[in-house]
Amino acid sequence: MLYDPEACGQSAQIAAPGTKPFNKRISRQWYDDRFGTTRMDLNLSPPEIQFRDELRAWLEQNLPRNWKQEHAALGAMEEKFAYLRRWQKKLYEGGWVGVAWPKDYGGRGASLIEQVILIEEMARASAPPVANVLGVGLVGPTLIAYGDDAQKKRFLAKILSGEEIWCQGFSEPNAGSDLAALGSEARRDGDHFILDGHKVWNSYGWAADWCAMLVRTDPQAPKHKGLTYLLVDMHSPGVRVRPLRQMTGESEFSELFFQNVRVPAENVLGRVNDGWNVAISTLMHERNTLGANLHIVFKRQFDRIVELARANGKAADPLVRQKLARCRADIEVFRLTQMRAITRVNQSGVPGPEGSILKIFWSEFNQRFQQVASEILGPYAQLTGECEHSPDEGQWAYGFLRARGNTIEAGTSEVQRNIVAQFVLGLPKSY
Amino acid sequence: MLYDPEACGQSAQIAAPGTKPFNKRISRQWYDDRFGTTRMDLNLSPPEIQFRDELRAWLEQNLPRNWKQEHAALGAMEEKFAYLRRWQKKLYEGGWVGVAWPKDYGGRGASLIEQVILIEEMARASAPPVANVLGVGLVGPTLIAYGDDAQKKRFLAKILSGEEIWCQGFSEPNAGSDLAALGSEARRDGDHFILDGHKVWNSYGWAADWCAMLVRTDPQAPKHKGLTYLLVDMHSPGVRVRPLRQMTGESEFSELFFQNVRVPAENVLGRVNDGWNVAISTLMHERNTLGANLHIVFKRQFDRIVELARANGKAADPLVRQKLARCRADIEVFRLTQMRAITRVNQSGVPGPEGSILKIFWSEFNQRFQQVASEILGPYAQLTGECEHSPDEGQWAYGFLRARGNTIEAGTSEVQRNIVAQFVLGLPKSY
Amino acid sequence: MRFDLSETQQLLKNTARKFLQAECPMAEVRRLMETETAHDPVLWSKIAAQGWTGIVFPEEYDGLGLGMVELAATMEEMGRALMPGPYLATVPMAGVLLDAAASAAQKRKYLAPICRGEARAAVFEGGLFAQDLGVADYLIQADRRNGALELVLWPASAVAAKPMPALDLTRRLYEVAITNPAAGELLARGSEAQAALDHMYDVATTALVAEMLGGMQRVLEITVEYAKTRKQFGKPIGQFQAVQHLCADMVLLVETTRSAAYYAAYALQEKLPEAREAVSIAKSYASEAYREVGNRGIQIHGGMGFTWENDLHLYYRRAKASEILFGDATEHRERIARLVLGG
């Protein structure tokens, strides 16, 4: 008889040693009847396979064979970016941009798993990124959730086609981990807001037509309560973009300065002073889709460092073997943990704190991995791009420096650990 | 000309490129005249050498050759302890107990470095410990600092001779890291206090004649302010000692229960309600002298695991070699950092937060070390004492478990890191 | 695509948890660990009645015919409860070896009684010990004789089992001596024996990892509960960032091990080509993660965590024994390296 916790559970029912109280045993049939026959299944479903195959066929037809060379041959940043806009246009015409968006807004209503399939297939094919990464991934979904009909009509199609490029203005010099402490202010002035502020760590600002911003509209309210989510035309007078040079030497990010910028009141997304909730929704989307291609990126780098370790003989060194095996295991465990998180979000429909676990894991892994790579390369590890001896044009020296930012950007490891402690484990707020 | 920061230091004085503004150079003579000729010197001074040689000669004469066998052959705990009391008596007669105490109280007024020499020589000779460890190391110095003449006369000599054994009652079940939260209470009743309370993690309680306790005498005062340092006769009615079994299976510690215990008011050490300051002084002494022999203990264990690694072939494994080399380096760095701390305390006369740095280091090192040992021993690492296959009578399995306590006892690593952050670096109090 | 236990598997797991909460609470674990063998025949018969002793074996030998994922889910609960006794030795080790190597007649004779809960067994490959041999009805020995690997079954009467005291008090180790060399029965020989033995190690390692996962999950739960209630400096200690971050580390260790453990079980179940690598990834993770979860759990408990009466050290002891069993993290990483790098 199968254990029935309702009917049992008292220690009085445990028989004295030596007796055999349970001589009837259950059968497979009994088990299947009682519990069902569903099983863990990592295979794609038939519709998922169809989605993937359709995408593969389209890429086969449309992906420029040697786009990296074509792209690299273009001189100016603007020309390179125009190339990506053309690629996005092509993808858009094929129906492969914003696949998760509802059909009404130009999407396919794809499931989370289908989104992940798309991200992975693009990574496997080494396809170019779309130009309007933030528009498609973050601003669009927020507009769909919070925008009014006019806003949706005005913005969504042009996001998908890449006609209008978006950036995001959240972080400020004095509002990093403590985002709600931001001080950029928008004062109401008739049917406009007058915006003054300073944003940092902004991506794509130099190329953007629009910026989705979080600004303070009620300085008297408690700090989370007086914020508004504002859509700002980057071509407005008073907007200035300055490259922000990071420790790697590049300027991947910009600073944005806003001085007396007039923003029509109709460009408020959601309600005035409710911007915190709107932004949180954006950040959830960010954590949900960000990093779905990372395991492929890591795997590719891993395979390359294995090649280099074979070439310089380190692949036979027991210490290096341990470290590479650990990296291999980490990449695999990252992939698997991401699959589990996707399974859960796909079923519940709600992005959860799993994102923080993954973020901590991959960012700390990448720092370990880059260190292992540097140990394998020895003195060559420090050579930067401009040198003929430099392995892979200095990507490893660059990668070492760039990885240092991983545990800071998109929420420091400290903030992420607070989130795990408080939202996964239910420990009390620590500050 | 040597750089003179008083006369220079302005960038205006930096000459234009190509000129040679400093063509006069300094000589060794100039340097010695200006700065002096003292040098770092790790050798013992002549008086220190004399102290050491005298001690070595005494040990040569007096240390029982095969005391470990003699001691092991004794059955009951009490008999073993009586053996250590006899040893302490002998040491006392030789003048080797409490060497740091002033001559008036039976010591030699030895410097900190001489104390350390004593501890190291005893460890090198594998001499037995004294019976009255806490009396000599903690209670005596506190009595010397805070006791009145009557108390000093009453207690000090018997501490040194081992005639009266002391224990310490600080920690309580609800006052661990937060020692000041302790709840054992002593109420004034004429010329006595009536004591009720419960202490844990007490060492030597089963053998002690006296207990140096921290108890609450003013429940209304802020928690650090209402405490008193009390000397309690362990033979008083109402005192109960119960072994506290730890995860290793042994009972190295006890719990103490006090119920309506009458303590004469003359047994208050320092002022009533000033016990916190008295206790802090005790803890400083604890951190100062505790661990001075540890590097010798670690080194001996290290040498032994190296022997075992040679015997089972692991000494040739590159991974094991890395781990052993790291342990070797850690032990050496621990010894050196302790020497630097001793140098500093010896010159300033004040124990400082260096103790916390050393405590964090050795406790975390020992956990790493025991893990390395267990990896070297492989399946044998888990065998406990009672088994013929068990290496070194199970000391490695025991050591693995026992080391787990190192980062908890005598101030958790978390509390110690707070101390370093706040008292070494001056960061603000975190809670 | 669904990388998670199915409703069916989750039901099985929930039922196992309730069964063990009632039939094998910590008081029972502590009672059994003080006995000579840490084995209770009554508990064993109840386990058998659940079908657990035959969970992965064919129905024709009175097994339940379920798969690796079901075995893993069940063992996760056994690890959570710290269930003492010879389950690991009997089912994922001896049983799997019999199922893979023995003839149909031998399976009827030796595997079916295991499935029915009437027999227990142990495996010995010539290392230091055989686990839970003291309560086994037979021993399967993997031995290299006349130049080939042989799997030989010995009845308990032909084997002397000498107890070997060790850290884990809930699962016992025994020195092995064959006392009647004539009593052995050959199960398999040569490459067939090797394949069966390899398969057994993959299954048993995966089962062990699942069990370790359950243990570390429980250590995390006990610790978080303690951090919510224990107060120091006027606050629950779980409000201190240092404690929160240690707890967050524990979540990472548990959740990544869970991914690796479930995938290893799935890959073995589906006979995926990467199954062997998945098993080694899982064991290399679990070996370090269980120990580190134990370290953090005890640390957060402070002095209380270092006492005998607190349950954490019982998990910590199991963690250490499990770390060593079937190869530690270093050995499994070298196995991964051989698969990835060759050599």
Place this chain on the structure above:
Amino acid sequence: MRFDLSETQQLLKNTARKFLQAECPMAEVRRLMETETAHDPVLWSKIAAQGWTGIVFPEEYDGLGLGMVELAATMEEMGRALMPGPYLATVPMAGVLLDAAASAAQKRKYLAPICRGEARAAVFEGGLFAQDLGVADYLIQADRRNGALELVLWPASAVAAKPMPALDLTRRLYEVAITNPAAGELLARGSEAQAALDHMYDVATTALVAEMLGGMQRVLEITVEYAKTRKQFGKPIGQFQAVQHLCADMVLLVETTRSAAYYAAYALQEKLPEAREAVSIAKSYASEAYREVGNRGIQIHGGMGFTWENDLHLYYRRAKASEILFGDATEHRERIARLVLGG
């Protein structure tokens, strides 16, 4: 017994700090790192006037005749200031090699100008690069020829130096090509050359470790200062336990490295038998500690720490280059293992 800098040594160190604060502040470091060679002749002549270019060399060759501890104390300050240029290549490397290997006549010709600040030099043992060769007046090459090690001195005119861009912007690497094979001058050969080279590596490694110590001390100070002033969530971030514990880790890393660094210098100075082990202990520690201090320092700075304008990355780049130079932690641990375990 006094294991600490003496009053004399502390005075020297304090003076060096004040000198560098005035003559080589971070603005100057940033100016020089943007130049072709990161070397400034004026700064060099001022350094020479301090006696630093001859600090450990005999007075008869215009040196100052001080010891290893004084060299270490001075280099600690250079590391703290992140002083750019060819000091390491010229003094603890080329100078020490000349002092150990060259004849009296050669020392007068080559070492004395180094001491007087009139020449700079570099060393090349056939690896990837020679440090700061671009501003050297001569190169000493360690080369195995006709079955024996030879130390050969080449004038700059006989050597082509091709810059190799690398992480550390304050100390430059160059590819080496001998363009006039007839211009070399033999300094030493065979076991004498080997002993001089071994000695040079011990001295230069110890000097480098002292420099790394100064760098990590400075990263700690900058970070603690930032943690006291930067506010988030209404508090200085240094009030958060997570930040406090990262800072405490940094203190441990710095203080243990300091012990190892000073002892290595002392042991070399006193020619103690354990000197070689002490050097490897110090380098194995410093290699990891400087990087880890940098990691924590940048982490605590958050986004600000990841900017070009913040100074921490300049230290971090130096840390990475120094980790690799003269063998990383793994190589030095294997050297310790050879001394302790043999094999």
